[in-house]
Amino acid sequence: MRLANLATIVRGLHLLGPTTRSDLVRRTGLTRSAVGDLVAELTDRGLVHEVPSEPTGAPGRPSPVVTPRAETNVVLGVEIMVDTVAVAAVGLGGTLLRSVRRPREHGPADVDRTLDDVAGLTSDVLDSLTTPSALFGVGVAVPGLIRRDGATVATAPNLGWADLHLVAALRPRLASDAPISVLNEADAGALAESRRGAAARRGNVLYLSGEVGVGGGIITGGHQLTGSTGFAGEVGHLPIRPDGDECRCGGRGCFETEIGEAKLLERAGLDPAAGAGAITDLLERSAAGDADAVRALEEHGRWLGFGLSGLINVLDPGVVVLGGLLRTLHPHLERPMLDTLDRHVLADIRAGTTIAPSALGDDAPLLGAAELAWDRTLADPTALPTPLPRSA
Amino acid sequence: MRLANLATIVRGLHLLGPTTRSDLVRRTGLTRSAVGDLVAELTDRGLVHEVPSEPTGAPGRPSPVVTPRAETNVVLGVEIMVDTVAVAAVGLGGTLLRSVRRPREHGPADVDRTLDDVAGLTSDVLDSLTTPSALFGVGVAVPGLIRRDGATVATAPNLGWADLHLVAALRPRLASDAPISVLNEADAGALAESRRGAAARRGNVLYLSGEVGVGGGIITGGHQLTGSTGFAGEVGHLPIRPDGDECRCGGRGCFETEIGEAKLLERAGLDPAAGAGAITDLLERSAAGDADAVRALEEHGRWLGFGLSGLINVLDPGVVVLGGLLRTLHPHLERPMLDTLDRHVLADIRAGTTIAPSALGDDAPLLGAAELAWDRTLADPTALPTPLPRSA
Incomplete structure (x- = not known):
């Protein structure tokens, strides 16, 4: 019981930041003296310290702010x-x-x-x-x-x-x-974004990261979806195009073969193996109005939307976070992607779904x-x- | 605490059937007298009764069998x-x-x-x-x-x-x-099959039921996947064929349009609206070696496998249960379906996945x-x- 209460307080401080004793009382439902006792133990253990709160002008003694000790x-x-x-x-x-x-x-x-x-x-x-x-x-x-x-x-x-x-x-x-x-x-990436990023405090999240491959992290009902063997979330190998390219997994027409870096370069008539630098060039050409670049991004966005539609209909994730290369590409792919989602995602699910670029960026x-x-x-x-x- | 112990015993009896007092002691880790006390309360409430166990020939007094009172x-x-x-x-x-x-x-x-x-x-x-x-x-x-x-x-x-x-x-x-x-x-269907059917006592299950539409029930980590708005599991609207037929959802090439009843009839050159009776005819023609019927089932099985591959890579469900019409069709679709899974499901996930027809049938x-x-x-x-x- 005491351990559970200590954990509740530490978890809250870790996820929500420094908190006054008064707010800890409100948040935990514990008595003021129980909270004081638990904070004292955490202080002894060196996990937190208390700092005076800013004067608010309100009457009465200000409640000290319990603060995680990050440096130590x-x-x-x-x-x-x-x-x-x-x-x-x-x-x-x-x-x-x-x-x-x-x-x-x-x-x-x-x-x-x-x-x-x-x-x-x-x-x-x-x-x-x-x-x-x-x-x-x-x-x-x-x-x-x-x-x-x-x-x-x-x-x-x-x-x-x-x-x-x-x-x-x-x-x-x-x-x-x-x-x-x-x-x-x-x-x-899903864990970080759901704790401190674009999906903060959301219990249902699909994090999609694209680079050479495409990976997925799925949180449902507050828990990581691990599946039967621990390998769930291989959204890169969702087959979406029966006549698509061969995938390194042995399949064909996987989501990853359609929305990976190489395919975008190929769509723009560039060397698929040219890497991240070539993507930067492509985006610059698109901004300058180059028709091939614009068309390639348009098509890429539609394929992103097509595969994402199925994932949203199946998982109903509420928020989809695009990380890695997909975060960089997001502004360029957004319109065709959303148009495709509007066509393929069931209206009742679509209404509850937002698509956001990663807030934590490459470090997610x-x-x-x-x-x-x-x-x-x-x-x-x-x-x-x-x-x-x-x-x- | 007492409530939790009562619940543990009732849940066990409901899911696993009549159990001797000795086995309840073993299963719950409670003392013999605590189990006796809890069983007495459940007996008073009319939820269970105790029946003498069959003589086993073993020495000692046989442990009475605690049995749920189903009729009342x-x-x-x-x-x-x-x-x-x-x-x-x-x-x-x-x-x-x-x-x-x-x-x-x-x-x-x-x-x-x-x-x-x-x-x-x-x-x-x-x-x-x-x-x-x-x-x-x-x-x-x-x-x-x-x-x-x-x-x-x-x-x-x-x-x-x-x-x-x-x-x-x-x-x-x-x-x-x-x-x-x-x-x-x-x-x-997923709930029934995971409690008493083809996925009994499995914590990760995909139940796929096909009829006019195709529905999905997903259990992950022992819990129903509900998603952000409660609408998760709409596997029928996983888009898998960009150039496929229009779906009643407004999309195109959904899993449902490829593996629904109407599509199977169309594949065999029959009236897509002819209904369940026509499916029976089709299966009879296939059994008699009719080339169109055989080819239609072969193609249908491949599409079933294609869509299912993505769901398995994403969900890693361990067991997939085919219900409704898909249960009836299972023996006819199994080979092309499994061939397609072998090609498209990641090897490490494929090794941990079985596909089974519904054990509870139309009543699931x-x-x-x-x-x-x-x-x-x-x-x-x-x-x-x-x-x-x-x-x-």
Whole structure:
């Protein structure tokens, strides 16, 4: 009971920010003295401190503001993508203390080299923290199918990884006993956007991230949709075009083959393998009125809408967040996408659905990995952190 | 605490059937005397009785078998479909005591006439029960979008209904204060199959029912997927064929337009409006080797597999249950459907997925409506029933 009350308070502070004692009383339904007692324990544990509230001019003694101590209580978020590797230190309350991102080579990834890079970035990030801190956990986002153990990558085709126990491979490099959890990159994006982004405090969310591949993170009724084997959310492999291109999954006409980066370039008559730089050129040409570029974006938007329509009719997500490349493209694809949704989504569902670009941008999966790392503490604020590993 | 323990025991008896006291002790982790005490209360309330167990030849006194009293504790399930209306009385423990189904005319349904039919069938069913009984609730399955209130039909296109407060319309006709809940027909099918059918005790299920329209009921992590507005699961309107036929939803190339009854008849060169009788003829012609019939079923199976592939990649349901017409067609569509799944479903997800025909058959939604009606009692076995309404 006491543990549950501690957890309610910490979770509220982490998600909603600094809160006066009076508001904690209102929010929790606990008595003033019970809240005082719980806040005292959290203060003793170093998780929060109380700061005087701004004078409001109202009579009576101002209620102190209970504030998460971000600088001394941290988790690490790690994101391993096709193009980049990133590491962030995030304080309790969601404060981003420090993050670094480093480009890496395309193509099948050497596991050891990648994880050495992660370890190097982690040292850089931790060494740059100015206050002695405690580490509560590490979350790692990977563009692949993650097993239910939250530790093993079953397959990550764009990284060339399969059946990799990522936690076992990463632990010795981090020189820390902190819990390490692995999650799918789009699931991480969905988690971050639903906690602090474009879908904040929404219980039903579809996060769609497009880059080389297209991933989906689905939250229904406040919970991540994991499915029977943990691999749910593979929206990139929703077949939508029977006569479409072959997909790297072995199928044909998948959502991913229609709305991935390569297809957009192909639609504009460009080299499909030309990469992100060519997309920037394409958008500039479109802005300048180039007919091929305009037509390519129009067609791309219709295909985005076509696949999204089915996902909305099935999931009724309330809010769809477009991340990664789809966030960049959003203003250019919005009109044809919405026209297509209006035609294909059932009216009663359409009326309750909004489509928004990611609010957290390219860091959404990185921040989501950090959020996952916080989950143990949010469930049990008495779980002890580990000392921060320091290089040298 | 006591309420939660009562609920655990009643839920177990309802879902798993008669159980010895010894097994209740094992299953609940409660002491023998606590179980005895709880069973005594349930006996006093008339929900269960104890019957001597069969002699096993083992030494010691046989443990009595705690058995739900199905005949005296009932709910009503109601199913309103395009072709038929059905009512069932189901006892605690899931025993089907009595059911009747009556054909009704195709096309837009006069609400008053339909509900009068339901009331008539309900009287027939209740009057035929031989033991004085108590009514715990009524569940109503409707092929349409049901609002989150569990009472209002937002739209049921094949019935021609929109914005109908079905509970308010039905209550005076039932002459009972019993709680009435409304749910989507495919959600009802999913509920029944996941409790007592082809997906028994599975936490992730996709139930797909095909008739005139195609409906979906989705269970993820043990919970019905309801979505943001309560309308999730509209798998019939997953667009899968950009150049396909227009759908009654206003879209084009929906899953429903590709795998509905009309399309199968059209594929075989028959009148798409010829109905269920023509399907029977088609299956007979296929069995006799008629090339058009064989080819039509082959093509239909591939489209079923194509749409299902996307749903499986997104939902990772573990088990897919085919109900309604799709159950009848299952043996004829299975091979081309599975071939298509093998090509389009990600290997790691495919390995964990089985496709099964409905075990409860045409009554799955009717039994699911009854299961919904039991839910209040399963959560709170002290909730009082209402007297059984009797005609004259």
